[in-house]
Amino acid sequence: MPKLYRAIAEYYDHENEHHAVLRQDVPFFLGQMPSRPRRQAVLELAVGTGRAAIPIAQAGHRVVGVDYAADMLEIAQRKRDAVGLGDAELSLARGDLLRPRYDLGARFDWVCVFFNSFLGFPTLEQQDRVLGFARRHLKPRGRFWVDVFQPDPSVLARPVSRGMEPTLFHVPRFGRSVLKTTDIRQSPESQVQRVTFHYTWLDEHGVTRRERTEFDGTYIFPRELRILLERNGLTVEHLWGNYDGSPLGANSPRMIARCCRA
């Protein structure tokens, strides 16, 4: 069984703070929304700490976010309350997207999944479940938005990559500065990557402490993305390669798809 992604909730926002993708993904998404109707119903899958959902709600949309991690949702709620938004603007639901026939009982103008979260579902069966959930929650003229990285062949060619993307971040709640590095182990036969985040910090006695999280992710290629979407009743209307609005090309870092119901 693949190991699903679980963040260390108190680290999540801080470890990702300087990630360039996260400064651009929500503004780009908001820029693609039609100006009418001004207020759209948006469902974010795997909402986490509300990093994306909160600014979307602040832009005037009515947002529902789903996640299975109670500790991530607690942070989302704390942040939502701190900016003066309520349940009517951003409602947070605890639920597992992989639960068969899971239905929130509402339909949305947009269903979206940001920041590679879709790649945290590494098997075809899981991907179909998540896309089925997304489609089921779309209004007839609704749109699905998925944003994942385009695989880098040089990373895929190495069976193991260690110490990637060293990042130093501060966690005010714990008063600690943490160094994060990432290891990736490839299983090309299943197209699964075992991702390990290593965290290291010094405690108040100067002793080195370590913690890690591990999960299985996948990568998907452009044609595979289209096929996956199509087999789940979603048609790609537009496929961008980056947040500057450029079309997907060989060296594009992202695959950002806007889809309608087939």
Ligand SMILES: C[S@@+](CC[C@H](N)C(=O)[O-])C[C@H]1O[C@@H](n2cnc3c(N)ncnc32)[C@H](O)[C@@H]1O
């Ligand atoms: C990379 S975070 C993304 C959070 C947020 N969307 C963002 O863009 O910052 C992925 C999220 O997926 C959630 N997740 C993973 N598997 C899930 C599942 N089966 N059902 C619901 N949420 C899940 C995790 O708890 C985590 O909060």
